Amino acid sequence: MSHAETTPIENEERPSHWVSYPSFLWQSLVMATDGSLAFYAWMTFLTAVSLVGVHAWTQQVTGGMIQTNMTDHVSWGLYIANFTFGVGLAAGGVMMVIPAYLYHNRKMHDVVILGELLAIAAIVICLLFVIGDLGRPDRFWHLIPGIGRFNFPMSMLTWDVIVLNGYLLINLHICGYLLYMRYLGQTPNPAWYLPFVFLSIAWAISIHTVTAFLYQGLGGRPFWNSALLAPRFLASAFVSGPSFLVVTMILLRWLGKVPIPRDPIRTLVEIIRVAILINLLMVASELFTEFYTGAAHSKHAYYLFFGLHGHYALVPWIWSSMALNLIAAALFLHPSAMRNMTLLVVACSAAFVGIWIEKGMGLIIPGFVPSTLDQLVEYQPSLLEWQVSAGIWAFGLMVYTVALKIAIPVMRGEVNFAEHSESR
Amino acid sequence: MSDPANTPEKAEKISLPIIGEVSRRTVLKGIGATLGLGAFAAAIAPLTQFKDQTSLNEFLQQHYKELDDEDKKQIFARLEEEARENYGADVKIRDPKPIPGVRYGYAINLSLCNGNGKCAEACHRENNHDRAVNQSYIRIFEMPKGTSDMEQGSTTYDHAVPQPDKYYLPVQCFQCENPPCVEVCPVEATWQEADGIVVVDYNWCIGCRYCQAACPYHARRFNWRAPEIPAEEVNPDQGYLSNRIRPQGVVEKCHFCMHRTREGKLPACLEACPTGARIFGNLLDPNSEISWVLKNKRCFVLKEELGAKPTLYYFFN
Numbered sequence: 001m002s003h004a005e006t007t008p009i010e011n012e013e014r015p016s017h018w019v020s021y022p023s024f025l026w027q028s029l030v031m032a033t034d035g036s037l038a039f040y041a042w043m044t045f046l047t048a049v050s051l052v053g054v055h056a057w058t059q060q061v062t063g064g065m066i067q068t069n070m071t072d073h074v075s076w077g078l079y080i081a082n083f084t085f086g087v088g089l090a091a092g093g094v095m096m097v098i099p100a101y102l103y104h105n106r107k108m109h110d111v112v113i114l115g116e117l118l119a120i121a122a123i124v125i126c127l128l129f130v131i132g133d134l135g136r137p138d139r140f141w142h143l144i145p146g147i148g149r150f151n152f153p154m155s156m157l158t159w160d161v162i163v164l165n166g167y168l169l170i171n172l173h174i175c176g177y178l179l180y181m182r183y184l185g186q187t188p189n190p191a192w193y194l195p196f197v198f199l200s201i202a203w204a205i206s207i208h209t210v211t212a213f214l215y216q217g218l219g220g221r222p223f224w225n226s227a228l229l230a231p232r233f234l235a236s237a238f239v240s241g242p243s244f245l246v247v248t249m250i251l252l253r254w255l256g257k258v259p260i261p262r263d264p265i266r267t268l269v270e271i272i273r274v275a276i277l278i279n280l281l282m283v284a285s286e287l288f289t290e291f292y293t294g295a296a297h298s299k300h301a302y303y304l305f306f307g308l309h310g311h312y313a314l315v316p317w318i319w320s321s322m323a324l325n326l327i328a329a330a331l332f333l334h335p336s337a338m339r340n341m342t343l344l345v346v347a348c349s350a351a352f353v354g355i356w357i358e359k360g361m362g363l364i365i366p367g368f369v370p371s372t373l374d375q376l377v378e379y380q381p382s383l384l385e386w387q388v389s390a391g392i393w394a395f396g397l398m399v400y401t402v403a404l405k406i407a408i409p410v411m412r413g414e415v416n417f418a419e420h421s422e423s424r
Numbered sequence: 425m426s427d428p429a430n431t432p433e434k435a436e437k438i439s440l441p442i443i444g445e446v447s448r449r450t451v452l453k454g455i456g457a458t459l460g461l462g463a464f465a466a467a468i469a470p471l472t473q474f475k476d477q478t479s480l481n482e483f484l485q486q487h488y489k490e491l492d493d494e495d496k497k498q499i500f501a502r503l504e505e506e507a508r509e510n511y512g513a514d515v516k517i518r519d520p521k522p523i524p525g526v527r528y529g530y531a532i533n534l535s536l537c538n539g540n541g542k543c544a545e546a547c548h549r550e551n552n553h554d555r556a557v558n559q560s561y562i563r564i565f566e567m568p569k570g571t572s573d574m575e576q577g578s579t580t581y582d583h584a585v586p587q588p589d590k591y592y593l594p595v596q597c598f599q600c601e602n603p604p605c606v607e608v609c610p611v612e613a614t615w616q617e618a619d620g621i622v623v624v625d626y627n628w629c630i631g632c633r634y635c636q637a638a639c640p641y642h643a644r645r646f647n648w649r650a651p652e653i654p655a656e657e658v659n660p661d662q663g664y665l666s667n668r669i670r671p672q673g674v675v676e677k678c679h680f681c682m683h684r685t686r687e688g689k690l691p692a693c694l695e696a697c698p699t700g701a702r703i704f705g706n707l708l709d710p711n712s713e714i715s716w717v718l719k720n721k722r723c724f725v726l727k728e729e730l731g732a733k734p735t736l737y738y739f740f741n
Contacts, residue, residue: 135631
């Protein structure tokens with residue numbers, strides 16, 4: 001694969017990477033910007049929402065975070081909630097990789113790149129939410145090892161910086177390499193990607209574990225200081241990630257007329273069936289401890305589920321989340337979930353939204369309410385926070401759309417180097 | 425997925441000067457990209473104002489522990505200039521060092537404290553807090569007698585003190601021996617000095633607020649915006665790691681008035697206390713008043729079970 005063994009351009013079997021890689025990038029750009037009217041409408045919509053987010057964020061940076069509704073009592077809000085959920089989404093993509101590579105599921109192998117690309121888009125979302133939450137994004141370089149001062153290994157946030165960026169790079173490498181080889185019409189060399197695939201499996205577990213440890217390690221926040229937090233994070237990630245992927249595959253079948261087989265969808269549904277029950281079991285176990293014991297530290301859970309002293313902001317949200325999770329579990333377990341795609345989209349959406357609430361606001365905000373010295377200050381995101389958050393999600397969806405737009409034709413062999421080098 | 429080689433647009437060619445013949449689709453893409461870039465530029469327009477607020481020197485400034493005396497001189501001069509520009513105040517920024525053999529401790533006599541709030545006011549003035557939000561590092565809980573459940577306390581009481589059925593519990597940073605806020609900071613922007621004071625480099629903090637999440641005592645404050653202080657109210661006697669006017673978007677906290685205490689003075693809150701409830705001194709000096717209190721009084725700290733080991737103690741007569 002090295003450039004040393006470059007062969008003449010005339011030899012179409014082994015073109016120089018100096019020629020074929022720019023061609024690959026150029027064709028990627030063409031594929032990413034070509035499409036139907038619906039595609040342009042979708043991308044224009046996402047661009048518009050992203051720009052609203054960018055504008056809101058620049059206002060926040062300039063005028064201060066006073067424009068958010070966060071306070072010294074509730075010092076993390078919608079951004080960190082979305083960040084946490086996004087990490088789960090990124091980790092959840094691994095549930096395609098495990099069947100494809102550990103269990104040699106052929107059909108899953110053909111579509112596994114959808115999961116790997118989701119990991120990339122979700123990590124981009126996570127990193128943007130972290131930057132959005134910083135009071136001084138201009139000092140971002142203080143976090144770069146070598147140039148700044150990286151408080152490793154003491155601060156769990158530095159661990160998170162490492163695992164998130166590492167996960168991004170691993171998946172960029174795997175996807176980039178496989179797509180490029182496919183574009184060249186060559187068989188990928190396992191030595192160049194298989195070790196990274198196995199690394200990415202362990203790494204996927206690590207990103208959500210480390211993110212849970214961020215909260216779990218804080219002795220002063222009893223709502224988070226539970227050994228069950230990391231396993232709960234993983235269980236819910238293995239519902240939200242696969243749910244997103246199932247919907248993506250069904251939409252690709254419906255809208256994009258991409259012939260995605262049913263088998264990978266069935267495999268993912270089987271995984272979701274197990275994960276959603278484990279998640280619910282752990283939620284029940286935590287709630288039993290909180291409410292049966294009734295000790296002082298359960299006031300956060302009381303606030304979340306029943307409200308405290310006339311403060312109820314999160315109560316409707318968490319019960320919606322519980323209802324959505326239970327409905328999703330029932331739908332997934334129903335035998336027709338394997339056949340009925342419409343039902344599956346409903347089940348996946350319910351699970352996705354249910355976990356977004358539970359692993360987002362439902363996890364972060366009660367950690368701060370009541371505050372460490374027991375004051376009840378509630379939090380509801382400001383319009384600006386919603387704008388920034390919507391912008392980041394739109395940008396992430398744009399990344400995923402573009403990635404699919406490139407990956408699908410390349411993986412199906414519709415766009416390749418041989419054709420484009422001839423046409424020149 | 426359509427095959428790009430056979431798109432109908434291939435037929436429709438447009439002739440442009442210099443570039444030559446291009447497809448209609450390419451032209452539309454170019455227009456789209458230009459419009460997108462224009463919209464992006466418009467969206468980030470507020471950042472030009474931020475650029476004016478932040479100088480290149482500030483952007484490139486190194487961590488406190490990597491600064492030599494010459495660096496500090498230049499930085500302090502720059503910060504003094506900024507205080508003149510932004511607040512119209514002539515200030516002097518110093519950097520007093522910890523005194524060898526000193527470890528500060530604080531004790532508050534809850535039998536004497538009557539909740540008058542002079543300590544919080546003094547802190548507000550001494551430490552150049554935002555006037556608009558009436559910020560202070562000290563908050564006083566008015567607690568019903570017969571409980572230590574802080575949920576029943578109020579920090580917003582507004583009536584004559586002391587009330588007969590209440591007692592008063594002032595809280596501020598406890599300068600923990602084992603501070604949970606320090607270990608979580610991803611960029612080492614906060615640390616414990618040799619005399620036990622936990623400080624923040626306001627020019628290094630990235631504003632992630634992880635320390636606020638980690639502190640079990642609600643001791644840390646975030647600058648949700650740049651503080652507003654009238655020129656005549658700015659306290660010009662400032663320490664780099666203590667009471668200088670903080671920038672927007674960084675975390676701050678009580679520093680036991682280190683610009684005073686490291687030069688032999690008492691903390692502003694203690695000086696302002698009319699009841700004599702506050703006792704401050706060197707824990708390492710067996711003859712200090714604070715050492716006497718710890719030896720002879722029934723002292724306690726908040727949330728001892730968390731193991732943070734606060735060095736601000738409470739006691740009753």
